[in-house]
Amino acid sequence: MFMRLTDIVGFDKEKRSFELYEKEKGTPDPFGAWRDGRAKDEKEPPFPRSVCEAYELFSKEFNRGKNGDVVLRRFLTGKRRASLAVYMNGMADDTKVNDFILRPLMTFEGERITLKGLLENTIRIGETRRVSSLNEVFLAVMDGMTALFLDGESEAAILETHGFEKRAIGSAENEKVVSGPKESFTESLRTNITLMRRLIHEKDLVAETGLTGGGGNTRLAIVYREGVTNEALLTEIKRRLGRIRTGSILTSGMLGQMIEDDRDSPLPQILSTERPDRAASRVMQGCVCILVEGSPFALIMPVTFFSLMNSPEDVYLRKPLGTMLRLVRYAGAAASVLLPGYFLSLTLYHHGILSTEVLSTVMASRMMVFEPIGVEMLLLLFIFQLIREAGQRVPGNIGQAIGIIGGLVMGQAAVTAHLASPVVLIIVAASGLGNFCIPDYQTQLAASYFRIFAVIAAWMGGLLGLSAAVIAAACHMAGLKSFGVPYLAPFAPRAARKRPLIFRGDIGMHERPDDVTNTSFDGRLEEEE
C-alpha cells in the first residue's frame, strides 16, 4: 500500500534532468524516428507495383470521392508506358507540373523508359528523389510535392513542385528596432530557412527538416551549425522532439512548451523571436533554432535569463549607448517587479523610512480614497493588465486608442471618483512602463504576474514578505535550466565569458560563441590550424 502511494506521488524518484556540461548516459532515439513522422509500430501499406494499383491506393487513402483537391493524373510516358502523377491542387504549382513534368514525359521519344533515366534526362525539376516508402510519398504529396509512378517500378519519384500562396516577408511587429533589419519570419518554413541562410554564409549551417514524432502533422526544421553546436544539446533536442505524441497541429508556441525543461514555470526556457537577425545571431553562437511550418516565430535554445534581457538593438547601437540601454532596461525590469511592493510595504509597515513630507503627500492624496491601499494597488494593477490585454486583442490603431483611453481617461476618472490616488497611479504606471522595457514578451508577462504576487506578499508582511517573495523567485530561477544550461549562467554558475554580462562589450568580442552553450568551436579552430 505504502509502495503504491510512493509510486503515485513519485516519492524518491529523481526527476530526469539533462545537464549540458555532462555527457548523458545511454543512446538517444535516432533522429530518423522523427524524420519519418510515423510511430514505429504503425504498418506501412505495400508499395504498388502497377499504376492501377497506385491509383486505387491513393484514391482510397486520400478519399478522392470527397476530396476535390487531390489530383491523380494518369498518362503514358513516351506514348507507351503507363504513369501516374499525384499532387495536391493548390499546394503544387500547376505550371511546374504541366510544363516540366507532364509535357516532357508525354513527348518523350527515347527507347528505354526507367525512372532513373527520366529523372536524369527528361524531368526538368531541380529537387528530385526516389523513394520506396509509401509513407514518405504521402507526406511529400501533402507537403506540395508531386509523386510520379511508372508502371512496374518499385520506387516513386518525388518532385519539388511547391507552389502555394504565402504571405510576403513583412516587418517585425513585436520586436521593433530603430536601427537594424526590419524583416521578420513568415508562416512558410521554406522562406524562413532562406531568411536564415541569407544571413549565415557558413557551409556548416544545417537545416534538418522533418515532422514531430509519433505521426505528428507538424513540419519543422532544426537549424544549427554542424561542428559548432554542442552534440549533446542537439541530441537532446531531437530526443525531445521525437517524444512528442499529439494529434494537434503545433505552432511554435505549443511546440516550445512540449520540449522545454520545466513546463510549469512561468519563465520561458526557449527564446521565441520573429527576427531572422536575432535567430541567426544565436545560431552563430552555437544555439539551435527550430522553425515550424505555419509559425512566423523561431524557437532558440538554450537561453539564459541574461540572453532574454538582451535586445538586437544593443549591438546595432554604439557601445556606450547600447550599455546605457541595457542598464535602463534592467532598472526598468527591477522597478516593474519591485516598485509597487516596495511602495506598499513602506506605506503600510515602515513609515519611518519615509520623510514627513513624502508621508503627508501620500496621506493627502489618499484622503478620500475609500478602499485600503493594498486593494487600491491590486485594482490598478488589474486594470493595467486589462488594458494591456484589450489593447492586444483589438485590431490595429484601435488598440493604441484603447491604451490611451485606458491610461488617461480611466486613470483620471478613477482619481476623480476617489477609486485611486494619484501617487499609487504613478507607481503603477512607472511599474508598467518598466515592464515594457523587458524585450521578451513571455518574460514580460511572467514579471507582470510576479509583480502582483510581490504586492500581495508586501501587503501581508512588508519588506519581510517582499524579501520572502524575491528569495522564492530567485530560488526558482537558480534551479531552472534551459536544455541543460542553468538559467542564471554565466553569472550563477560562473562560466568563462568573452564579453561582459550586462555592459555591452566590443563588437570584436562577439566573434566567439557563448561559453554557456559549451560549443566545440575552439576545438574546430585547433583542427583547422
Place this chain on the structure above:
Amino acid sequence: MKLKQGRIGFAAGTSLAALAVFSSEVFSIDSKTMYANGNASYAALPLAVMISLLILLPAAAVSEGGLAGLFADAFGKAGGAVAAAVVSVGFVRAAAKPMTGFLEVLARLVFDGVPYARILLYIMPVTVLIAWKGFESIGRLALVFSGLIFVSVLIAAASAAPEFEVSRLYPLPSVNADTAGKTLSGTAFALPPLAALLTNEKGLGGKRNVLKTAAAAAALSAVLICFTQLALGLVYPYGILSGLSMPLYRINFLSLRQSYALRLDKLFIMMWLTGCVISCAYLVYSASLLLTVSFSARDVTPAVFTLSAAVFCFATAEFSEKYAAVSFAESFFSRFGALFAAVPILLAAAVGSIRKGRRIPS
C-alpha cells in the same frame, strides 16, 4: 535516489560557505557573553574560523564519500549513523541560532511587538523551499546574493567611519581564558558550515574541491568578520556592545539618520536576513543529506521537512523563558555546542587515519 546534490563550482561553493560562516559568526554571537569583559571578537572570531578549518582538514584528508562515508568508515554503519545524528544536531543548532538573532531584531525594531512565531512563518517556508530544491540551487542562490550581502555589510561598517575612535578598543585582547572561551564559542558556529562542505563532497566535485573551497571560504569570511567586528569595536565601547542585540544593525542608525525613501537600514537587514535564510537552508539540507545517506534512505525530502521543523522549534523555543528545559538546553548548547560537531569529526578523522595507515602496508 532523490538526494538533489547536483553540482556547483568553486565560486558558488566559496560564496555559500563564506556566507554561512559569516552569518553564523556575526549574527549568532551572544553579546552579553562575548563583550562581557572587553572586546576581542575581531581577533577571536576569525581565529575560531581558522580553528574550524583546522578541525576539518584532517577529516577531509581521510574521508571517502563525504562526512557520511567518513563516519561509516570510522565507526561502522550503526555507529556512523549515530555520529551523523549528533553532528546533525550541531548543524540544526547552527542553522537556528542566527535566525533567533534576526527574530529578536525584527520583532523589536522593525515590526514592533509582532510575535516571533508569526515573523518566522514568513521566513521558514522560503527556507524549506530552498533546502528542498537541493544543493545546486542553494549554491547558485548564494552566488547571486553573496556579493550584495557582503557589499552591504562593508557599506554599513564603513559608513560609520566618522564615529570610529581607537580608544574604544580598550582593553586590548590578550591570550587568556576569556579569549579562548570566545574562540571556542565561535567554533560552535563556524564549524558546521565548513563541515557541511564535506557532507556535500559529491556536489562540489570531490575532496580536493572541498578543501580548496573550505580554505577560500574560511579566509574570506575571516577577513569580513574581522573587519565588521573591528568596525563595531571602534564605534561602541564593550560596555555598550554587551547590551546590544545585533550591533551591526544598530550601526546603520549612526550614519543613515534622517534620510528619505532609500534609507538603507531596513534594506540592509532584509539583505542580511536573505543571507541567513540561505545559510540556514544550506545547513538544513546538509544535515538532511548526512542523515539520509547515513540511514540509507533514498529521498532527502522527509529529512529536510523534519529538520526545518526542528529549526523552527529551536528558534522559537529560545524566547520561551517560562520553560526550564529550554533555558537548560540553551545554556548547555552555549557551553558545549562546539562539541556536537567537532568531537565526532575529530574522532572519525583520527580513527580513519589510523585505519588508513594500517591499510597502506597491506
